[in-house]
Amino acid sequence: MTLRTTADLVRRRLANQKLVTSTLRSPAEVVAWFGAMQAQEYAAARWALGLRAKGFTDATVEQAFDEGAILRTHAMRPTWHFVAPADIRWLQALTGPRVQALNAYYANKNGLDDRTIARSRVVIERALARGHQRTRTELGAALGKAGIPAAGQRLAYLMMNAELDLVICSGARRGKQFTYALLDERAPKARVLARDEALAELTRRYFTSHGPATLKDYAWWSGMTMKDVRRGVEIVGRALLQETFGELTCWSAAAAPAFTRGPRGGGGLRATSSAYLLPIYDEYLIAYKDRKAMSDPASARRTAATIDGWAHWLIVDGLFTGTWRRAETHAGIAVDVVPSRSLTADNRKAIAVAAKRYSAFLGKPVVVRGVAGGER
Secondary structure, eight states, rough: OOOOOOHHHHHHOOOTSSSOOOOOOOOOHHHHHHHHOOOOOOHHHHHHHHSSSSSSSHHHHHHHHHSSSSSEEEEEEEEEEEEEETTHHHHHHHHHHHHHHHHHHHHHHHHOOOHHHHHHHHHHHHHHGGGGOOOOOHHHHHHHHHOOOOHHHHHHHHHHHHHHHTEEEOOOBTTTTEEEHHHHOOOTTOOOOOOHHHHHHHHHHHHHOOBBBBBHHHHHHOOHHHHHHHHHHHHHHGEEEEETTTTOOOOOOOOOOOOOOOOOTTTTTEEEEEOOETTTTTTHHHHHHGGGGGGGGGGGHHHHHHHHHHSSEEEEEEEEEEEEEEETTTTEEEEEEEESSSHHHHHHHHHHHHHHHHHHHTTTTEEEETTTTTTT
């Protein structure tokens, strides 16, 4: 499909992000497709995985996480991301040094000089050796016992430093608590790539899974400099397709699959519209520096505030069309939708289809509220 209109851009992004249809069959396959997926809100990030594959549930994602089939660590911008075990070493080696440089001011502000950081790393490694997985609080206590005060931001930066230096990553959850584990034990088969190889790999992954996108979009997502971004595109070369769209120059994978519309209805519903109940920080919006193309014209004035605010995102026909929040009820889950424009009857049907999919993922009844004519 040639990139001629905003509708073309939106359709291709939906397809490449695996939101329309997907052959991916596991959480690990979804994460590997993207290279990394933002995951600071853990429950929301699990749903982001579930949206992009068929046949697995929230419990499937939890199991994959606990078993180490997907890892969660600070990477790239930095914030929490899901990363595949095979990719974590080359990804962190590529993007970690820049994050460390950006974090240097805050580390210094918290009294974390090189000697303190090196000592803390030894303590953390000893505490996690031989398969032990510890919570942040437990590791903070171990550091304190070793004469390294560690609490609040100081502890947070010590842990992030150890992640970026390829010492630790996520362990299995202990109830609702997160733990850390040694990276060598959690991802013993992680690949190591030369810098240009890693740069080429990340460039291919981003433009295959997120394209069409601009170089500035890629720089924002990866946290890399524009120099590195241009170098990555240069190395990948003909594997990428360059297109001009208005004032934008976009890249995508030259061999990207053709767009297919996929099913619109389910459970007796028929809708020519499409809708997605995207979680906050979902890759469909957060991975682009410029999100104007995915903003419903009727919602344009509200887009920046609501995308950056604390709410999940309602996408109708590929465009940001409002927000939604989740509420626990005695009967299951209520989805409170706040549309930023009037919805058509077909839009409401599409939202009902999206809610059915969310219900199947959670294994709980889901009721939609706040959509005129759409409450069920």
